[in-house]
Amino acid sequence: MKFTSIMKMAFFSILSNKIRSLLTMLGIIIGISSVIVLVGMGEGTKQKVASQIEKLGTNLITVNIVGNRNKAVSTSELEELKKKPGVKDIAPVLNQGNINIKGGDKTATTTMEASTPNYSTIRKLNVDSGRFIEQNDLDNRFKVAVIGVTVADELFGSRNVVGETININGYNFNIIGVLQAQGGSGGNSGDDRIIVPLTTAQRILKSRDIRTFYIEASDKDSVSEAMGYLQLFLNKKYNNDTKSYRIFDQTSLLETSNQANDSMTAMLSGIAGISLVVGGIGIMNIMLVSVIERTKEIGIRKAIGAKRENILTQFLIEAGSISGIGGMLGVLFGYAFAYIGNNYLKMDITISNNVVAVAFLFSVLVGIVFGMYPANKASKLNPIEALRFE
Template identity: 90%
Template structure:
């Protein structure tokens, strides 16, 4: 029997039971669309997190000296460390959270950061209006401040505030610049902050201790080299007591984040893949029912000369066609869900063509594998017994 004839008969059988065929495909459709969407969400989250980390700079290293008993780092030590290979620049910082600020007749609380002029370059901070802190501000301990747009809106109801005066913990400061939108949420918002000169802050808190600083490696490939010299410096200063300090490496953070996202995506895809297997079991059950319903038909075909491989091929084509059509519908639903999520629910779903192809091929394989048993059973029917079947 010609392959085209077998193909026509297989499709005729599927179309003659439209509702049953559609219900059989349902598991495949759900499985394929779930895999595509979940993997897409994982990839979208991965890219979003990577983008946020890269905005801070993948060559950024943050160091915090922990514990009040541990001696602080001096400016001269940082200057010496700055000369090491792989290190481009260093910015010492002083931070205080939940400080009281006032502008006009409005008050609020925010986070204060104090540093040197190179802080803005190292942290990739851009100015929307005004200017950043300059060396002259440090030398003269000027009471000047660069603020985030959240602070500007809360105190003045506008971002056009350069030249205005605000109070920080009871001291008057002149606003010299407003940062561009940094993003973030809650207490981690990059827009809810005040940055002042390091020397001014040290005078206010009556301490010159440097207990945190940022290091900018020469480039992404120099991070490990910079980390090596930093580790050597801290080990010598604190007698190899690693509990005296904490080091945050943006590159390591990015790698850890990617690994976590990949693990979560794999797990979710595996769960979604289970529905494909369930769909395959559904195909096998329906094909077994079909074999029973068409037992006499199989007997007649065998009696007039149909070979075993013809019967086997027909049922395998039926099973493969059901899973294939279900796979195509699942892909279409996956793309539709991704479009809706990206455009109406502010989700980040990035669909990979490779994932779509693998998911579709897997659905075909599931249909063929689970269709093999009923197809084999149908091909082995004895024509005499099949003709007697009622």
């Protein structure tokens, strides 16, 4: 029997039971679309996190001195550390939370950061209007401030506030710039803060303690070298007490984030893959029912000369076609949901063609594997017994 004839018979059998075939495909459709969307969500999230971290700089190292009893670092020590190989620049920061500020007749509470002009370069900060802190501000301890857009909106209801005056804990500061919006929420918002010259804050707060500083490595490949010298400096200063400080570098953060995201994506994909297996079991069940329904037909075909491999091939084609068509529909649904998610639900779904191809081929394989037993059973039917079957 010609292969084309077997194909026609297989597809005729599928089309003659449209509803049953569609319901059989449902498990495959759900499984394929779930795998595509979940992996796409994982990849989209990974790319978004990587983009955010890269905006901060993959060569950025953050150091926090913890514990009130631990002595802070000095600007002179940081100047010495800046001379080490792999270290491009260092920005010391004096942080003060819950600062009361007043602008006009409105008040607010925010966070104050005091630093140097290179802070904007190291932290990738840009001003939307005005300017950032300059060396002249530090040298003269000028009471100037750069504010976030949230602060500007809360106090003045506008972002065009350069030249206005705000009162910070009883001291009047002149606004010299407004930062570009960065986003975030709550305490993590980069828009709800003010930045003032380091020397000015040290005088007002009567504290020279620097417990946070940012290091910019020469490039991404120099991070480990800069980290080595930083570790030597901190170990010497704090007598090898690693609990006295915390070090964060963006590269490690990115790697950790990617590993966690990959693990979560793999777990979700595995759960979605179960749908494919369930769909395969559904195919096997329906094919077994089909064998019973068509027992007499199989007996007639064998009696007039159909070989065992012809019957086996026909049933495998039916199983593979059901899973294949279900796979194609699943791919279409996966792309459709990704489009809706990206454009209307504000989700980050990145579809990989490789994932789509593997998922589709796996769906066809599932159909063939689970269709093997019914096909083999049909091909082994005794034609005499099959003809007697009622």
